[in-house]
Amino acid sequence: MDSDLSPQDKKDLDKFIKFFALKTVQVIVQARLGEKICTRSSSSPTGSDWFNLAIKDIPEVTHEAKKALAGQLPGIGRSMCVEISLKTSEGDSMELETWCLEMNEKCDKDIKVSYTVYNRLSLLLKSLLAITRVTPAYKLSRKQGHDYVILYRIYFGEVQLTGLGEGFQTVRVGVVGTPVGTITLSCAYRTNLAFMSTRQFERTAPIMGIIIDHFVERPFGNMGHMHPCNYRAPAEEEGGYTGVEDSQEVCTTSFSTSPPSQVRTPPNLVFNFYIRLLKKRKYGPFPLQVTTASLDLPFAAFAPRAYDIEENDPMVSQQIICHFKSPATSSPLQGSLHSQGSGESGVPAQDDFVMVDFKPAFSKDDLLPMDLGTFYREFQNPPQLASLTIDVSSQSMAEDLDSLPEKLAVYEKNIDEFDAFVDTLQ
Amino acid sequence: MNCRSEVLEVSVEGRQVDEAMLALVHTILLHRSTGKFHYKKEGTYSIGTVGTQDIDCDFIDFSFVRVSSDELDRVIRKAVGEFKDAMGNGTDGMGQISLEFYQKKKSRWPFSDECIPWEVWSIKVNVVNLANEQERQICREKVGEKLGEKVINIVEVINRHEYLPKMPTQSEVDNVFDTSLKDVQPYLYKITFQITDTLGTSVSTTMRRLIKDTLAL
Numbered sequence: 001m002d003s004d005l006s007p008q009d010k011k012d013l014d015k016f017i018k019f020f021a022l023k024t025v026q027v028i029v030q031a032r033l034g035e036k037i038c039t040r041s042s043s044s045p046t047g048s049d050w051f052n053l054a055i056k057d058i059p060e061v062t063h064e065a066k067k068a069l070a071g072q073l074p075g076i077g078r079s080m081c082v083e084i085s086l087k088t089s090e091g092d093s094m095e096l097e098t099w100c101l102e103m104n105e106k107c108d109k110d111i112k113v114s115y116t117v118y119n120r121l122s123l124l125l126k127s128l129l130a131i132t133r134v135t136p137a138y139k140l141s142r143k144q145g146h147d148y149v150i151l152y153r154i155y156f157g158e159v160q161l162t163g164l165g166e167g168f169q170t171v172r173v174g175v176v177g178t179p180v181g182t183i184t185l186s187c188a189y190r191t192n193l194a195f196m197s198t199r200q201f202e203r204t205a206p207i208m209g210i211i212i213d214h215f216v217e218r219p220f221g222n223m224g225h226m227h228p229c230n231y232r233a234p235a236e237e238e239g240g241y242t243g244v245e246d247s248q249e250v251c252t253t254s255f256s257t258s259p260p261s262q263v264r265t266p267p268n269l270v271f272n273f274y275i276r277l278l279k280k281r282k283y284g285p286f287p288l289q290v291t292t293a294s295l296d297l298p299f300a301a302f303a304p305r306a307y308d309i310e311e312n313d314p315m316v317s318q319q320i321i322c323h324f325k326s327p328a329t330s331s332p333l334q335g336s337l338h339s340q341g342s343g344e345s346g347v348p349a350q351d352d353f354v355m356v357d358f359k360p361a362f363s364k365d366d367l368l369p370m371d372l373g374t375f376y377r378e379f380q381n382p383p384q385l386a387s388l389t390i391d392v393s394s395q396s397m398a399e400d401l402d403s404l405p406e407k408l409a410v411y412e413k414n415i416d417e418f419d420a421f422v423d424t425l426q
Numbered sequence: 427m428n429c430r431s432e433v434l435e436v437s438v439e440g441r442q443v444d445e446a447m448l449a450l451v452h453t454i455l456l457h458r459s460t461g462k463f464h465y466k467k468e469g470t471y472s473i474g475t476v477g478t479q480d481i482d483c484d485f486i487d488f489s490f491v492r493v494s495s496d497e498l499d500r501v502i503r504k505a506v507g508e509f510k511d512a513m514g515n516g517t518d519g520m521g522q523i524s525l526e527f528y529q530k531k532k533s534r535w536p537f538s539d540e541c542i543p544w545e546v547w548s549i550k551v552n553v554v555n556l557a558n559e560q561e562r563q564i565c566r567e568k569v570g571e572k573l574g575e576k577v578i579n580i581v582e583v584i585n586r587h588e589y590l591p592k593m594p595t596q597s598e599v600d601n602v603f604d605t606s607l608k609d610v611q612p613y614l615y616k617i618t619f620q621i622t623d624t625l626g627t628s629v630s631t632t633m634r635r636l637i638k639d640t641l642a643l
Contacts (some may be wrong), residue, residue: 036479036480036481036482036489037478037479037480038477038478038479038480038494039477039478039479039494040477040494041461041474041475041476041477041493041494041495041609041610042461042474042475042477042609043461043462043464043474043608043609044464044474045461045464045472045473045474045475049475052460052461052473052474052475052476053475053476053477053478054475054476054477054478054494115593120587123457123584123585123587124585126456126457126478127457127581127584127585129456129478129491130453130456130457130490130491130577130580130581131577131578131581133480133489133490133491133577134574134577134578138489139487142489171578172582172585173581173585174581174584174585175585176587
């Protein structure tokens with residue numbers, strides 16, 4: 001098989017495959033860092049940009065990839081895999097996808113190595129860039145932060161897909177034929193994102209390869225300072241890693257907030273919203289009575305001031321008392337939140353709590369519907385216009401008719417004004 | 427040589443038209459652009475470097491990668507903007523953007539250069555109007571998923587490694603590549619569009635273009 005290839009071509013091909021593998025790993029890991037990637041085009045070739053693409057080399061990632069390859073190249077029966085998984089703050093983890101760089105036996109003897117193979121590998125890397133933004137793990141990785149992080153693991157050898165759960169899908173990124181075999185790049189990704197218990201994911205360390213743990217001592221302690229900017233751009237084509245620490249505490253991922261809905265939110269983000277039904281009368285548009293002065297709410301100034309309810313007003317059927325509880329303090333607001341004008345003060349028993357879903361239109365999240373809900377209810381019950389409350393019934397028809405001539409005289413007197421007004425309208 | 431023709435279809439809401447078109451056109455151009463060629467004395471050439479950039483859509487749950495070239499982006503945005511304007515605002519309708527890659531074949535006087543397409547991408551767009559915010563939210567996600575599928579389709583076609591124009595010599599480079607940009611070099615391409623109104627009759631800008639082309643001597 002190899003005898004047809006000139007020594008120079010063989011050497012070139014090996015080099016291309018090696019650097020293709022390294023760049024593939026870089027593209028995949030960088031696509032899961034959780035941030036947007038941007039590299040500059042350059043019209044003058046610098047000689048260090050493999051495959052004519054500006055792909056930065058994160059030294060730690062190159063280091064791990066080289067460790068996994070251990071001097072070998074992806075070949076027939078020897079696949080290079082990058083496994084992407086998610087790990088929560090509670091230690092549960094889940095494999096999301098596995099990218100496989102494989103080679104099969106189908107050879108293309110006539111293909112030109114230094115030209116066609118190189119250009120097709122470049123095209124394949126571009127396809128990889130596009131596809132890494134399309135699989136489900138991309139969106140998850142963009143939202144990683146307080147509740148979970150995305151990890152990667154590189155291994156060499158046989159492809160392991162069992163951790164992806166049932167019904168995983170495969171997308172083929174592309175193939176490139178070479179004189180020694182056909183390189184294929186594909187991704188198998190999990191479709192069943194239902195969370196499983198830790199026990200199912202306790203597994204032995206892989207035979208080859210390592211888990212890159214991106215945590216420091218306290219997982220999710222303070223993620224704000226963990227930034228991907230702690231790598232240097234490569235000076236030479238080798239990726240330029242000097243002085244890379246072997247410590248597993250090296251972190252190159254960045255974190256952002258907004259956790260996914262399936263994962264439990266940590267306690268410091270919990271708002272408990274209690275609504276009590278004190279008088280179980282018929283519902284209707286009801287005024288929200290909360291003294292918001294002591295609440296640190298946005299739009300607190302717009303919440304209605306508590307006003308008197310008539311004891312016998314049939315429309316007032318509910319009083320709403322909001323508790324905003326943070327675990328650090330034990331609801332300091334509790335005492336001040338009783339509505340005024342209510343005959344029944346005092347905190348009712350826990351049993352009286354009823355969770356009512358208000359969900360005003362356009363309200364984006366359910367944590368604080370109150371401000372929008374308040375506004376919504378306010379404008380449903382606007383105060384009457386002063387001009388409409390004139391007691392018209394007191395004026396009789398006869399009186400109306402009598403006053404007409406007077407009115408007409410006034411209008412005739414001002415006829416010039418009216419004409420001028422009409423002129424302005426034309 | 428036969429021209430390869432690929433069709434992609436998407437249904438989007440009015441305000442998603444721009445981003446959906448940009449996403450697909452840029453994905454195709456990413457694969458059909460190289461770095462700038464620098465020819466050397468011995469007839470060899472070196473190729474510049476193409477940078478890439480992640481773009482997040484505002485009205486669609488989707489992100490895509492484009493070539494890092496503001497110049498190219500401006501050209502594409504302008505074309506997509508014209509398409510969007512032609513589609514009208516707030517009305518249902520169907521339209522099609524065609525991204526055509528071609529080669530120029532120089533002819534002898536008095537004939538003008540021929541433009542021979544070798545790959546045509548037709549992106550059919552169906553614009554729908556949605557009634558409320560909830561539907562729009564669902565649409566954001568659905569269109570995002572659909573665009574993901576289209577990107578996979580595009581990549582599938584590209585990776586068949588079918589016909590590509592031969593790498594040209596220095597004198598021929600303008601017949602194969604668009605060398606007008608400073609930082610990247612896409613294959614020669616043109617973007618045209620066609621609007622179909624809701625009755626299904628065709629308001630053909632294509633006809634106009636054909637006539638213009640034949641008359642341009």
